[in-house]
Amino acid sequence: MNVFIIHAHPEEKSFSTTLKNIAVEYFNEQGNEVVVSDLYAMKFNPVGGSNDFEELSNKEFFKYQLEQVNAFNNNLFTHEVKQEMEKFLKADLVILNFPLWWFSVPAILKGWVDRIFAMGFAYGAGKGVYDSGAFKNKKAFCCLTTGGPEAAYGSNGKNGNLETILYHINHGMLYFVGMQTLPPFVGFSPARKTDEERNEVIEKYKLYLKNIGNHQPIF
Ligand SMILES: Cc1cc2nc3c(=O)[nH]c(=O)nc-3n(C[C@H](O)[C@H](O)[C@H](O)COP(=O)(O)OP(=O)(O)OC[C@H]3O[C@@H](n4cnc5c(N)ncnc54)[C@H](O)[C@@H]3O)c2cc1C
Structure with missing residues (x-):
């Protein structure tokens, strides 16, 4: 299996980065191919725009999605975008690894x-979405950490239900492009935990990874 982890934490000693490393070690040990895009380490430019393209089809009026389709059809994505698309295409399992921010x-x-799930490449221009999506053979899940404790994210929690909070990611990004979206793994509030409690979270994540074949898609 090819595993692709997109990791977004600015600190390499963070708990979020530890969880990323746990997944890398686990999947390597199991004989899988693991590729990581460590976005901060790569200094990945997150600003989508005309910089995504070698050439524009319309220089008078910039329409991002139409330029994405044009670039897909004519091989006009810049190297940075193409590289990420290639890593993504090879993946059987995609992990978004991040701290919850806002x-x-x-x-x-x-x-x-914004930049890699481009129209033409990931959806639209002949490609379907959700169950007819281009990437229905891939699985994906979010591995995230939070500042708030688990109780703050329950049905009666002050932050609201985490499932609802993550809907725009799980449904609007991962499932939208067709991927079988597995339940998220959440490391609640690592900064408020003791080392022992953090180790328990790590063990829980290892178990989650060991059972990866048994998790059912949430949509
Ligand atoms: C801009 C912004 C917006 C935010 N919005 C939200 C929000 O909407 N909701 C919310 O809940 N939170 C929010 N937060 C808080 C954020 O989600 C948490 O701070 C973050 O998820 C905690 O994870 P971390 O990896 O950064 O923890 P860290 O603080 O890096 O780690 C916690 C502790 O774990 C230790 N650790 C690391 N590796 C190990 C290991 N192997 N074994 C044992 N201990 C280890 C570290 O040394 C550290 O002491 C926000 C933060 C920011 C900056």
Whole structure:
């Protein structure tokens, strides 16, 4: 199996990065091919725009999605975009690994999605979405950490239900392009935990990874 991890944390000693490393070690040990895009380490530019293209089809009025389709049809994506698309295409399992920022992914990861899940490549222009999506043979899930404790994300929690909070990622990004979206793994509030409690989270993640074949898509 080919595993592709898109990792978005600026600190290599963070707990989020530890979870990324756990997945790399686990899948390597199992004999899988693992590729990581460590977006901060790569200094990935998250700002989608005309910089994504070698050439524009319309220089008078920039329409991002139409330029994405044109670039897909005419091999006009810049090297940075093409490289990520190639890594993504090879993957059987895609992991978004990130700390929850403002109820979402950090901007650097949102920009990765804006630029790499391009119209023509990932959806539209003849390609379907959801169950008819281009990438229905791939599985994907989010591995995230939070600042708030688990209780704050329950049905009666002050932050609201985490499933609802993550809907725009799980449904609007991963499932939208057809991927079988597995339940997220959440490391709640690592900064408020003891080393022992953090180790328990690590063990829980290892178990989640060991059972990867048994998790059912959430949509
Ligand atoms: C812009 C912004 C917006 C945010 N928005 C939200 C939000 O909407 N909702 C929310 O809940 N939170 C939010 N937060 C908080 C954020 O989600 C958390 O700070 C983050 O997820 C915690 O994970 P971390 O990896 O950064 O933890 P860290 O602080 O890096 O790690 C916690 C501790 O784990 C230790 N650690 C690392 N590796 C190991 C290991 N192998 N074994 C044991 N210990 C280890 C570290 O040394 C550290 O002491 C936001 C933060 C920012 C900066």
